Amino acid sequence: MSSQSAKVDLNLMESLERARDSIITKGELPLWMISSESLYQLELRKLWPRTWNFVGHESEIPNPGNYMVRHVGPRDSVIIVRGDDGRLRAFLNQCVHRGRKLSAVDYGETKVFKCPYHGWSYNLQGRCIGVPFIEKFPKDFDPDKNGLIEVRMESYGGLLFVNLDGRAESLRDYLGDYAWYLDIIVKRSKIGLEFHPPIRWVVPTNWKVAAENLNSDGYHIMTTHLSGIQLGMMPPDVNFRGLVTALRVISRKGHSIDFAHWQHDYILKHRELMPACYPKWAPEVIESAKSNLTTRQFETWITYHGRTMFGIIYPNLSILHSFAGIEGLTDYARGIPGVPFIAFRLLRPIRNDLMEWTTWFAVEKDANPRFKQLSYRAYIQETSVGGFFEPDDMDNFQYITESSMSLKANLDGENVRAVYPLRADPVRPLHEIVYDDVEVIPLGITEQGMRYFWARYFDYLLNGD
Ligand code: FES
Ligand SMILES: [Fe+2]
Known part of the structure; x- marks a missing residue:
């Protein structure tokens, strides 16, 4: 290695150390780090070969x-x-x-x-x-x-x-206490989930912009995805206020998932709408979950399943548990609810400014065929290229990637920052603590999970061979 490139390497590592400190203590990230070619190269050596x-x-x-x-x-x-x-x-x-x-x-x-x-x-x-x-x-x-x-x-x-x-540590240790919450989706059926063949899509963005969003950006939903309400796909909970009161589960290992439900005073004010706001599960799915989950896990699911659950298994597997209104079936005004679905989405880097987005539909194997069919329709309406949610997200991801590649962001890195100020104090967790690596925060729009996501990223890049 020439002394010049050794110096560049040293400067890069010092920048990473400063960035790790800054994201944890101040919630600030130099924007250039999102799509940096040098960091992309470092990911090839230190991140992808070592994560699950x-x-x-x-x-x-x-x-x-x-x-x-x-x-x-x-x-x-x-x-x-x-x-x-x-x-x-x-x-x-x-x-x-x-x-x-x-x-x-x-x-x-x-x-x-x-x-x-x-x-x-x-x-x-x-x-x-x-x-x-x-x-x-x-x-x-x-x-x-x-x-x-x-x-x-x-x-x-x-x-x-x-x-x-x-x-590397075992997958079970890698998941830590987060697994308790993951079980509510992947282990509630006695005979498990079935996955349908995936849909793939290439998007001009760095993968980390998408990953931090899917990790825990509940904050964007009421703006970016407002069209979901306007199109009648979601119940008329104006501005998705319910999400604010969600439980956000965040792991210091970079995983995250939230359990979003309806805002309490909203429920009291609009009781007549509530039956329509809880998507309709196949009864056999509920029965299966009752016997397969612990009582506490089952209650957690039932309490919060009225809205979305979304999060990420670090670094790049997104879990989306949502629902959509089906044309000719759902009628929120008359109390007829939407249909739930489960999607897994993988954000795979192809270049520093290009990502492959792969989406799988998943459903309980023991659900009835009619439910599976409707659930697939809800999934296809909401996600993927033609869905009413994901294309809106892609615009955000692409434009942030472009900003992070600007001359100003790269020449004056310390002053062009992304900020993550939204935090809240943790509440008592729902799970039995084994690994002690998870916090539960009563604020669905918190940006705290994104801080952990980035801190974990810097840990991988700063450590190891
Ligand atoms: S048999 Fe020669 S490369 Fe495979
Ligand atoms: Fe989104």
């Missing part, structure tokens, strides 16, 4: 031979396959002979992975089972030593995560 990266759900590949191809960070392609033994494994999507990508498709069913270059083949367990002209190879060449490279994968409630770092 979401790669899909067990239900997407139910049978032996089913496989799917997913990515970890911007570069690493991974095959997740169900073996003959029913076990799920993750392998780098590359041939061990000379590194050619093995599968060019997203989903498939096979008995063998055959490399299109020289024809080496691998079974579902990753063993090398075929090498053309093997009789001409040196005597000490052993196909058994040339199996696919397996990467560490762990599951939580059917959600699959890959970590490229063999020494």
